[in-house]
Amino acid sequence: MxxxxxxxxxxxxxxxxxxxxxxxxxxxxxxxxxxxxxxxxxxxxxxxxxxxxxxxxxxxxxxxxxxxxxxxxxxxxxxxxxxxxxxxxxxxxxxxxxxxxxxxHLNNIQRFVRDNFHLSSREQKEYLDSATEDSMEKGKEIIGTTLLSFTDxxxxxxxxxxxxxxxxxxxxxxxxxxxxxFKKESHPKLREILNQIKVAVKSYIVGLIIEMIVVSILTTLGFMIIGLKYAILLGIITGILNLIPYIGILFAGILSIVASLTGSPDLSIIIGVIVVSIIVQLIDNNILVPMIVSSKVEINAFVSIIGIIIGGAIAGVSGMFLAIPVLAILKVIFDRIESLEAWGYLMGDHLPKTYTWRNIKLPLFDSKTETKNILIKTDITVPVFTETTTETDINKKE
Known part of the structure; x- marks a missing residue:
């Protein structure tokens, strides 16, 4: 032995x-x-x-x-x-x-600065030149990195x-x-893990594709309503770039604003593009993502954000895209291995989302109710400490 x-x-x-x-x-x-x-x-x-x-x-x-x-x-x-x-x-x-x-638009901005801040066009140009002089080398490095990333x-x-x-x-x-x-005794557990990984990854990718299509359609309709040229193209690009967390939608918004200048210099078109992008993002973040994407992968927002940041630091945009499916795979493995089960629970999103009030489901923000529900589900008891609790009392309870 x-x-x-x-x-x-x-x-x-x-x-x-x-x-x-x-x-x-x-x-x-x-x-x-x-x-x-x-x-x-x-x-x-x-x-x-x-x-x-x-x-x-x-x-x-x-x-x-x-x-x-x-x-x-x-x-x-x-x-x-x-x-x-x-x-x-x-x-x-x-x-x-x-x-x-x-x-x-740049001339209008210069005129506004000159009238309100009493800076001539020559002074504004000097400020811009001094501000951008130090960033020229960084710009060259960024361009070089971008070219290498493009070839990769x-x-x-x-x-x-x-x-x-x-x-x-x-x-x-x-x-x-x-x-x-693995030994034959572990084959049922291995089969269960592989099946759950397949289900989680497939559901997540299908959810992303549905989200991309819906965002593309909503953005295209919004751009058509405001009369933006190339509405279909910009809507599809927005849906695709929306797959990249955080920076994707920002880049899509900048591209849409630049493309809006192909029609007319009217400022209302640019404002319309910004309003449509904000409305679509509100719908995406508050309806599509919780209903279509987050429901497929039970990972809490804190772990998701950290995972996306780490993925971006390791492998750039590709790492940010792969972060959530990799976390989903890890969670499936952790949940089914006894020694790692606590880490799987830490990554999960097990808190109740709603409570019933007069037959209406509302968001749950009561920490006492959340804690009570967790303790009931997990059969965990924790000591209750008050302001009068002393160290001697704690030692007696232990």
Whole structure:
């Protein structure tokens, strides 16, 4: 019988921190390899039902079913890319109009500053030159980084379909590999974890696609109402960029404002674009995300935000996009391993969202009610401390 070695708490914390640092460093230096593989894994989970349909209903061979599925996936992405390329080229042709209308707004701003702050156009130009002089070098670095990121993105776009094809092709092979890593007693638990990962990832990606379509439609309708040129193109771009947390919608708003200058220099169009973007974001954040996306992945907002920030620091925009599905996979694993169950609970969102008041469900903000419900569900008892509680009383209770 092997003796059980007990490790002190400080040693466990040290090992955990070293492990996290090592994993983060490996992810950072290997992001160009890891990110396409993880993206391909997610797409493979999404496309797997199509392969199953072709094999079971149409009786296609496995290899042929995988080839057709990946080809359909590539054709859909290429069609969207070609459509956007043609429309964006139309905006580029109107660049002279954009520059002319932008100069009109800049002159109006200079006139406003001159009349209200008594600064001449020459003084304003000197202030701008002095303010931008120090940032020129940073701008060059940003441009260089952007070009490198663009080349990496092009490389990933070519690798992802290949990786997706191979993951779908060797799905059974990988499953047998995982089964050989664990004892037969652990196979039911392994099967449960894999099934839950597939359900969570597939539901999340489908939710994102639905959110993208709805945001695109709402933005397009809003831009059409205010009479914005290229409303359909800008609506689709907004829906796609909305998939990138935080910075995506900001970039889409700036692009829409610039594109609005292709029509007329009227300031009301720019205000209309800002109002439509704000309204769509309110609908997205308060209705679409809680109902379509957040309901698919039970991760609380605090962990989500930290995960997105860490993902962005490690792998940029791709890391921010992959943060939530990776957290969902980790939560599924943690929830089903006894020693890691507490971490799964920490990542989850188990607080009640509503309470009933006269047959009407309202948001729950009462911390006492929340705590009571948690204690009832988890059968946890905690000591109640009052202002008169002393250290001796606590020791007596213990």
């Amino acid at each position: 092997n003796p059980i070695i007990k490790i002190p708490f400080y040693a466990k914390i040290t090992l955990i921190l070293l492990g996290l640092i090592s994993i983060t460093y490996i992810l950072f230096i290997g992001q160009n390899i890891i990110v396409p593989v993880v993206m391909s894994f997610l797409f493979a989970i999404l496309l797997e039902p199509i392969v199953a349909f072709l094999k079971s209903k149409l009786h296609f061979p496995h290899v042929l079913g995988v080839i057709i599925t990946v080809l359909i996936f590539v054709l859909v992405i290429l069609s969207l890319f070609i459509f956007l390329s043609f429309k964006i080229s139309d905006i580029i042709e109107d660049f002279d109009k954009i520059e002319r209308n932008l100069n009109i 993105t092009i490389l990933n776009i070519t690798l992802i379909p290949i990786y997706t094809f191979l993951i779908l092709l060797y799905k059974t092979h990988f499953m047998l590999f995982l089964s050989k890593l």
